[in-house]
Amino acid sequence: MVGNPNAGKSTLFNALTGLNVKVGNYPGVTVSRHTGTTSLADQTVLLEDLPGSYSLDPISPDEELIAEILESGSPLRPDALLVVLDATSLQRSLGLLAQVQQLGIPTLAVLTFSDELARRQGSVDLTRLSQAVGNKLMVVTAGNRAQLYDLKLALTEPETWPAPPVPAPTEPRHVTGWITSVLRSAGYQAPAVDDRTRRLDAVLLHPVAGTLIFFVTMALFFQVIFAVAAPLQGAVEAIFGRLAELVRAHVGVGWLSGLLADGLIGGVGGVLVFLPQIALLFAMITVLEATGYMARVAFLMDRVMGRAGLEGRAFVAMLSSVACAVPGIMATRTLPSARDRLATMMTAPLMTCSARLPVYTLLIGLLVPPGARLGPIGLQGLVMFGLYLLGAVAAMTAAWVFKHVLKGKGPALPFYMEMPSYRMPGLRELGRAVWDACASFVRRVGGIILVMSLLIWALLSLPVASHDEMAAAGIDLDDQVAVAAFQLDQSAAAAVGKTIQPIFEPLGFDWRITVGLVGAMGAREVFVATISQVSSAENPDDPGATLAEMTWLSGPHAGDRLFTPGVVAALLIYFAFALQCTSTIATLRRESGSWKWPAIAFGYMTGLAWVSAWLVKLLVEALLG
Amino acid sequence: MNSVSLPLCDRCLEVCDPQAAGCLAMGRLECGQRAFIAGYREQEDMAVCRRLFDLGFAQGVEVQLIRRAPMRDPLVFQVGGGEMLLRRQDADRIVVRVV
Numbered sequence: 001m002v003g004n005p006n007a008g009k010s011t012l013f014n015a016l017t018g019l020n021v022k023v024g025n026y027p028g029v030t031v032s033r034h035t036g037t038t039s040l041a042d043q044t045v046l047l048e049d050l051p052g053s054y055s056l057d058p059i060s061p062d063e064e065l066i067a068e069i070l071e072s073g074s075p076l077r078p079d080a081l082l083v084v085l086d087a088t089s090l091q092r093s094l095g096l097l098a099q100v101q102q103l104g105i106p107t108l109a110v111l112t113f114s115d116e117l118a119r120r121q122g123s124v125d126l127t128r129l130s131q132a133v134g135n136k137l138m139v140v141t142a143g144n145r146a147q148l149y150d151l152k153l154a155l156t157e158p159e160t161w162p163a164p165p166v167p168a169p170t171e172p173r174h175v176t177g178w179i180t181s182v183l184r185s186a187g188y189q190a191p192a193v194d195d196r197t198r199r200l201d202a203v204l205l206h207p208v209a210g211t212l213i214f215f216v217t218m219a220l221f222f223q224v225i226f227a228v229a230a231p232l233q234g235a236v237e238a239i240f241g242r243l244a245e246l247v248r249a250h251v252g253v254g255w256l257s258g259l260l261a262d263g264l265i266g267g268v269g270g271v272l273v274f275l276p277q278i279a280l281l282f283a284m285i286t287v288l289e290a291t292g293y294m295a296r297v298a299f300l301m302d303r304v305m306g307r308a309g310l311e312g313r314a315f316v317a318m319l320s321s322v323a324c325a326v327p328g329i330m331a332t333r334t335l336p337s338a339r340d341r342l343a344t345m346m347t348a349p350l351m352t353c354s355a356r357l358p359v360y361t362l363l364i365g366l367l368v369p370p371g372a373r374l375g376p377i378g379l380q381g382l383v384m385f386g387l388y389l390l391g392a393v394a395a396m397t398a399a400w401v402f403k404h405v406l407k408g409k410g411p412a413l414p415f416y417m418e419m420p421s422y423r424m425p426g427l428r429e430l431g432r433a434v435w436d437a438c439a440s441f442v443r444r445v446g447g448i449i450l451v452m453s454l455l456i457w458a459l460l461s462l463p464v465a466s467h468d469e470m471a472a473a474g475i476d477l478d479d480q481v482a483v484a485a486f487q488l489d490q491s492a493a494a495a496v497g498k499t500i501q502p503i504f505e506p507l508g509f510d511w512r513i514t515v516g517l518v519g520a521m522g523a524r525e526v527f528v529a530t531i532s533q534v535s536s537a538e539n540p541d542d543p544g545a546t547l548a549e550m551t552w553l554s555g556p557h558a559g560d561r562l563f564t565p566g567v568v569a570a571l572l573i574y575f576a577f578a579l580q581c582t583s584t585i586a587t588l589r590r591e592s593g594s595w596k597w598p599a600i601a602f603g604y605m606t607g608l609a610w611v612s613a614w615l616v617k618l619l620v621e622a623l624l625g
Numbered sequence: 626m627n628s629v630s631l632p633l634c635d636r637c638l639e640v641c642d643p644q645a646a647g648c649l650a651m652g653r654l655e656c657g658q659r660a661f662i663a664g665y666r667e668q669e670d671m672a673v674c675r676r677l678f679d680l681g682f683a684q685g686v687e688v689q690l691i692r693r694a695p696m697r698d699p700l701v702f703q704v705g706g707g708e709m710l711l712r713r714q715d716a717d718r719i720v721v722r723v724v
């Protein structure tokens with residue numbers, strides 16, 4: 001299937017294939033590949049939904065892909081082509097059909113949105129249009145099952161489709177003439193300007209009112225992924241927490257109950273906990289896309305995002321990343337250019353996500369006394385705001401750098417998009433988008449997250465410390481916190497933490513902090529729990545009090561306070577920039593189609609984090625003397 | 626490049642000087658102003674112009690600037706029955722003749 005973006009191609013594809021769809025990536029590139037099957041009687045047809053395109057003349061790497069697939073001799077070359085023509089912009093659609101006719105592949109044209117054409121007082125004679133272009137032409141309006149059945153029937157016999165005696169010309173002057181003559185002989189009455197859309201745009205794109213409505217919409221959007229998803233996620237966590245408790249209570253063998261409760265159940269819970277956010281985000285993105293408001297978001301935000309070399313639509317992905325980078329990276333699917341998509345997904349994890357909040361709260365509590373004020377504003381809140389701002393600025397700057405690195409050869413790509421008429425989104429379409437996003441996340445990313453969380457569990461809990469060892473070390477076996485602390489101290493993670501500690505020495509991190517950093521690879525908020533375990537915090541609800549008193553255990557600094565303002569500031573900056581989230585790494589792998597991009601992201605973010613943390617530590621120490 | 630895209634990349638477009646009498650770069654239209662496309666500004670690589678042509682900005686077609694974004698960029702044009710959003714720098718590659 002080929003067709004202009006917004007021509008109703010995906011809707012038709014979904015209607016034809018039902019749920020028999022596979023979403024993957026084309027080999028080596030960040031372009032999703034949608035394939036599916038449709039069956040009629042004993043015949044099965046494999047359909048592929050090629051990326052939406054206005055032309056076969058490629059100006060970007062993604063579009064070269066389409067040309068390569070259609071090349072004769074290509075292993076992916078289809079037996080026949082469906083060209084989707086939008087009845088409301090037939091002129092433009094016919095230009096693409098003219099190019100397709102050059103390919104020599106049996107071609108069937110499908111006319112969509114003829115109901116919309118009629119609503120806007122336009123008309124076209126189908127028989128004469130079919131004669132004029134020389135291809136078989138069928139009309140399909142969304143939701144019309146009889147038309148869909150006829151189309152399926154036609155799909156099983158492409159050998160009967162007529163071909164034009166001579167393909168349409170492609171030289172600009174000639175193709176314009178061809179389109180004009182086709183439209184004339186089909187008696188095409190172009191649709192009137194869509195009054196409803198014009199009236200809505202007059203308000204929604206008004207310099208003042210429109211901007212205001214935009215900010216309110218985005219605030220609501222953000223509020224939903226942040227606040228509405230939170231209780232749902234809490235419920236998922238509570239259910240899996242209960243399950244883990246049950247396992248711990250009923251499985252006697254220590255290491256096995258740990259593996260089941262913390263490793264397996266914790267891991268599965270760690271995958272499913274993302275679903276409420278992903279479902280809500282994709283429901284809202286689908287509504288924005290289907291109603292046509294997404295194009296207006298791009299219009300209003302393009303100038304701002306353009307500063308970072310991105311386009312307006314990247315704004316939604318960046319905003320979503322403030323809740324969590326995982327759905328944020330998935331939201332980059334709405335960007336048609338692979339280059340923009342990569343630049344956005346590689347930098348979205350720099351936005352301050354909700355998992356950083358507990359860590360920030362703990363560290364800011366150590367850095368700034370609760371009552372401190374700068375004029376009327378509380379200093380703690382101000383530091384928090386500064387960190388959010390830092391994340392946004394860092395993401396935009398990094399995106400700008402990536403765009404320049406990825407630039408490659410050729411002219412800068414133009415940015416263009418159709419401003420579609422406003423439409424009501426269908427419920428089926430909505431359900432489908434939410435289902436697709438959740439299913440592909442669980443299937444493709446879930447496995448990686450599960451394996452990684454098992455790995456981190458193993459690091460933190462193996463080798464298992466025996467009761468004899470604990471008794472020998474003088475640990476009271478009834479003191480659970482002390483037992484946990486001893487276990488962690490003996491674990492492989494501690495060994496890793498101690499091994500990598502020299503790397504973090506200049507930042508002032510001792511091995512207990514680096515163990516916390518290892519533990520945070522599963523999820524950043526785990527840092528708070530790990531660090532309080534290592535420090536044997538008597539009060540896990542307020543680890544801050546114990547932490548403030550912590551001192552270096554050995555080495556040249558032995559006895560000095562560990563969490564000096566310089567170290568706390570360095571830790572804050574480290575958490576702001578480092579890619580310490582295996583779920584994000586897994587999602588990057590899935591969405592970019594290779595391990596190369598997550599590896600680069602991990603490298604540049606960790607490097608950036610280390611250098612900035614070191615500089616900030618020096619700066620804070622210089623300021624405080 | 627292959628047999629699909631090669632002939633399309635060879636397509637030739639009408640070059641036109643925006644300084645010519647009665648002509649204007651398309652991005653300089655006023656809101657609501659109508660014009661006919663006269664041609665494309667001469668540039669080293671015409672790939673972007675060929676794409677603008679495929680988007681419906683063909684020679685002889687009537688266009689109208691509908692609105693500018695709050696910070697004057699991007700622009701929305703009425704062309705061939707639909708509305709198309711372009712950035713100013715891309716719109717300026719097209720030369721129009723004001724009616």
